[in-house]
Amino acid sequence: MLDTSPLTAAVERFADRLRAAPQSRLQRGAAAEALELARELAVRAQRLEAAASGAFPARVMPDEGIFVVGDQVAVAGLDLAEALAALRDGDAGGDGAKAPSELLDEAVALVERAEVRAMR
DSSP states (O other), X not given: OOOOHHHHHHHHHHHHHHHHSOHHHIIIIIHHHHHHHHHHHHXXXXXXXXXXXXXXXXXXXXXXXXXXXHHHHHHHHHHHHHHHHHSOTTOOTTOTTSOHHHHHHHXXXXXXXXXXXXXX
């Protein structure tokens, strides 16, 4: 089983920072950056979960406002971590070209870059 703790740690750190961020920072773009990240993480999780059935659901993370983006990032990130952990060794899930560890590394980097952009 793939150790997804680097992803959960990065997601939880960013989500906590968003929850503690002042309204002015959220309005200056941190919330928009976080929502974009949450949507991307959700799409990646859905892609992995749907790989077995072959049907990709088109669910989009809704914009529920600046004060909930921390929770949205946490939910989407933890969903992706669960989907990655469920993959078996040698299983590339929804992306036949990449190993689960590569997908994990990409997701961690995605979260870290979004956090830098949002919190600068």
